Amino acid sequence: MERKPLKPVAGKSSDKKRSAFLEGLITKYFDRRSDSDNADVAEGTAFDKVHVYDKVLQGIREKENKIRRRVYILRVAASILMIFSLASVLYLKKNEIENWLSPVKMVETRAAKGQTLLVKLEDGSRIWLNSDSKISYPEHFNNEKREISLTGEAYFEVVHLEKKPFVVESGAVKTVVLGTTFNIRAYPGNRKVEVTVLSGKVAVITPDRMKEISNTVYVTPNRRVTYATDGLQAVTAPVKAKESISWKEGKMLFSNTPIVQAIEEVERKYNVRLSCSDRIRECTITTTADLNNEGLDKVLKVMATTVNGTVSYENGAYHLDGKGCE
Incomplete structure (x- = not known):
């Protein structure tokens, strides 16, 4: 009986190779069945090779169609995932994007x-x-x-x-x-x-x-x-x-304040240079005098009294010295 040639299956080169491979296997199978087919004809039970061949081809095509549908679904899912991922990134970075498109002054x-x-x-x-x-x-x-x-x-x-x-x-x-x-x-x-x-x-x-x-x-x-x-x-x-914002009203309030910190505040408030000797560097200052908007001279005098010392002025800078902390 004449065997119908296997029609090529549309698709990529890998699909063609797979179909050719299967065709070879089917052909070998039919060749091996040749002798038994003649015997079956004699007994009236001929093997319908064409029908089987068509069934095999149909199964192959159905399998390939399922694979193509799965690939299509996966591609669609990947595209949707990519869109959602991109949307999430754009949402999280929207302020940066806005600043890039329209720089903030x-x-x-x-x-x-x-x-x-x-x-x-x-x-x-x-x-x-x-x-x-x-x-x-x-x-x-x-x-x-x-x-x-x-x-x-x-x-x-x-x-x-x-x-x-x-x-x-x-x-x-x-x-x-x-x-x-x-x-x-x-x-x-x-x-x-x-x-x-x-x-x-x-x-x-x-x-x-x-x-x-x-x-x-x-x-x-x-x-x-x-x-x-x-x-x-x-x-x-x-x-x-409230003591932490006394500076807002022009006041200088020292409460157990390290003298180094007090010196920095005086320098900032009066825009002067002020230093101290090592002997009093570890001292703290607590003031009870009213330093509300007072001038620099009074502030320095109060600080010097606190450390039992004196204030000197030389080369555009003040220097605080004393006997040390009591």
């Missing part, structure tokens, strides 16, 4: 030594900058948050916006609030960041370099969190919060 405000400044933001919040401090912020806040960068010291009165947190970055420390009043002291030379809360509640996020994670501390009124920039954990303590 940044504003920087600086208070020079011997100066304090009041800055009013577009949302109604107010910031008082202490001497030798600066802030930078976008001209217009985005729809998600109000973000500001601070170097130095500032007092914040933040307008409450429930869906738009107010974020202050000061070095490695982030202070996050919705609406409250607080003071941040983050002068680069102090090696620490202090956040003091007067009203409301703030979240202070600090890095933990030992564990390579971030820690969040919640600070309430009349408490202060101090983070040492050497990577130690943040420490909270009760304080008289």
Whole structure:
């Protein structure tokens, strides 16, 4: 009986090779059946090779169609997954993309030594900058948050916006609030960041370099969190919060303040150079005198009295010396 030739199956080269291979196997099978076919004809039970051949081809084509459908479904699924992944990335990076397409104009405000400044933001919040401090912020806040960068010291009165947190970055420390009043002291030379809360509640996020994670501390009124920039954990303590913003009213208040820190404050407020001898470098200063908007001479006199010493002036700089701490 004449065997119909195997029609080529449309598809890629790999599909053609597979079909050719199967055709070879079927042909060998029919050849082996030749002798038995003659015997079957004699007995009236001839083997219908054409029918079997067509059945095999039909099975092969059905199998290949299933494979093609699976491949098609996988391709569609991969395309959908790719679209969703791209959409997720675009959503997460939408602020960066917006900034790239339409760059945000940044504003920087600086208070020079011997100066304090009041800055009013577009949302109604107010910031008082202490001497030798600066802030930078976008001209217009985005729809998600109000973000500001601070170097130095500032007092914040933040307008409450429930869906738009107010974020202050000061070095490695982030202070996050919705609406409250607080003071941040983050002068680069102090090696620490202090956040003091007067009203409301703030979240202070600090890095933990030992564990390579971030820690969040919640600070309430009349408490202060101090983070040492050497990577130690943040420490909270009760304080008289209003004393931390005495500088806003032009006052100088020292309460068990290290003399080195007091000297830095005097230098910033009066824009002068002031140093001290090693003998008094470890002393602290607590003042009871009224230093509200007093002149430099009175402030230096009070400091000298505290350390049983004197103040001298030479080559454009003041120097504080004394017998030491009592």
